[in-house]
Amino acid sequence: MSDPRIRVASDEDWPAIWPFFDATVQAGETYAFPTDLTIETGRGWWMERPPGETVVLEEELPEEGSRILGSAKMGPNRPAHGDHIGTASFMVAPEARGRGVGRALGEHVVQWHRDHGFRGIQFNAVVETNTAAVQLWRSLGFEIVGTVPGAFRSPTHGYVGLHVMFLPLV
Amino acid sequence: MSDPRIRVASDEDWPAIWPFFDATVQAGETYAFPTDLTIETGRGWWMERPPGETVVLEEELPEEGSRILGSAKMGPNRPAHGDHIGTASFMVAPEARGRGVGRALGEHVVQWHRDHGFRGIQFNAVVETNTAAVQLWRSLGFEIVGTVPGAFRSPTHGYVGLHVMFLPLV
Numbered sequence: 233m234s235d236p237r238i239r240v241a242s243d244e245d246w247p248a249i250w251p252f253f254d255a256t257v258q259a260g261e262t263y264a265f266p267t268d269l270t271i272e273t274g275r276g277w278w279m280e281r282p283p284g285e286t287v288v289l290e291e292e293l294p295e296e297g298s299r300i301l302g303s304a305k306m307g308p309n310r311p312a313h314g315d316h317i318g319t320a321s322f323m324v325a326p327e328a329r330g331r332g333v334g335r336a337l338g339e340h341v342v343q344w345h346r347d348h349g350f351r352g353i354q355f356n357a358v359v360e361t362n363t364a365a366v367q368l369w370r371s372l373g374f375e376i377v378g379t380v381p382g383a384f385r386s387p388t389h390g391y392v393g394l395h396v397m398f399l400p401l402v
Numbered sequence: 403m404s405d406p407r408i409r410v411a412s413d414e415d416w417p418a419i420w421p422f423f424d425a426t427v428q429a430g431e432t433y434a435f436p437t438d439l440t441i442e443t444g445r446g447w448w449m450e451r452p453p454g455e456t457v458v459l460e461e462e463l464p465e466e467g468s469r470i471l472g473s474a475k476m477g478p479n480r481p482a483h484g485d486h487i488g489t490a491s492f493m494v495a496p497e498a499r500g501r502g503v504g505r506a507l508g509e510h511v512v513q514w515h516r517d518h519g520f521r522g523i524q525f526n527a528v529v530e531t532n533t534a535a536v537q538l539w540r541s542l543g544f545e546i547v548g549t550v551p552g553a554f555r556s557p558t559h560g561y562v563g564l565h566v567m568f569l570p571l572v
Binding site: 315377400 | 427430433434435436437479480481482483484485486487521522524526527546547548549550551552553554555556561564566568570572
C-alpha cells in the first residue's frame with residue numbers, strides 16, 4: 233500500500249464495511265462468524281466499543297472521494313485477569329486483495345497494542361488453510377502456539393485446524 | 403461423588419449458583435470473567451441458552467432438601483463453521499471441593515457433547531497453575547494443544563500461561 237490512510241471507524245462507516253464483511257463470512261473459508269447475519273445484526277460483531285476499537289483503511293480516489301478497502305477490529309482478548317493480552321480480526325475487500333491492505337492493517341494493530349500497553353496479541357482461530365494470513369502473521373512475528381485439529385469446517389477443504397497464534401510484546 | 407444428581411439448571415437456580423460463581427471469580431485464580439459482575443449482570447455469563455446448556459450438580463440432604471454443589475455450562479465453542487466443536491466451564495462450591503464434583507460434571511459434559519454429535523471439546527483458557535483442573539481434564543482424555551505464555555494474571559503466581567486443551571470425540 234502506498235500511503236494508506238487508517239483511521240478509527242465510526243458507525244457511519246458500517247454500510248461500506250458490510251458488503252466485504254458479508255462476502256467474507258459467506259465465503260466461509262476464514263472466519264467462524266454466524267452466517268445468518270444482516271447489516272443490522274452484523275454491526276455488533278464488528279464495530280467495537282472502548283476499550284476495543286475498529287479501524288478502516290481507505291484510499292483517496294481523485295474524482296469519487298475515499299473508498300474503504302479493509303477493516304480491522306481489536307481489543308482485549310479476555311476481560312479482567314486476561315485483559316493484558318489483545319486480539320484482532322481483519323477483513324479485506326475482495327477487489328483490494330494482493331495490495332498489502334492486510335499487512336498495513338496488521339502493522340497498525342500491532343502498534344495499537346504496543347501503544348496501549350498490552351503484553352501480547354493472541355489470535356484465537358486462524359484457519360490453517362488460510363495460508364496467506366498465516367504467512368502474514370508469521371512475518372509480523374506471530375508464532376503458532378498450537379493447532380486445534382479439525383475445529384473449522386471449510387467448504388473447500390473440509391475439516392481443517394485452527395491455529396492459536398501469539399506475538400509477545402514484552 | 404456417590405450418586406450425584408446432575409440436571410439442567412433453570413433460572414430459579416441462579417441465586418444458589420451465584421455465591422460460588424462470585425467467590426470463584428473474585429478469587430481470580432481460575433477464570434478471566436469480569437470481576438465487577440453482580441447477581442444480575444453475572445447471570446448472562448453463566449446461564450446458557452440453547453443450543454448451549456447449564457447444569458447443576460446437587461445432593462439431597464435428609465432434612466434441608468437439596469443443595470447445589472457445582473455447575474457447568476457447555477455449548478458450541480464458535481458459531482457456524484466452528485459449531486461442531488464444543489466448550490465448557492465449571493464452578494464448584496468451595497465447601498464441596500475434593501468430593502469429585504468437578505469430575506462428575508466433567509464426565510457429564512463429555513457425554514453431553516457425544517450425545518449432541520460434537521466432534522470434539524475445546525477448553526480455550528485453562529490456567530496452567532490450576533493443576534487440579536489440568537490433571538482432571540487430562541484424566542478425561544484432554545490434551546494440551548498449546549499454551550499462551552503469560553496470558554493470565556494470577557493474584558498468587560503473577561503472569562501465568564493459559565492452556566488450550568482438546569478432546570477429540572471422533
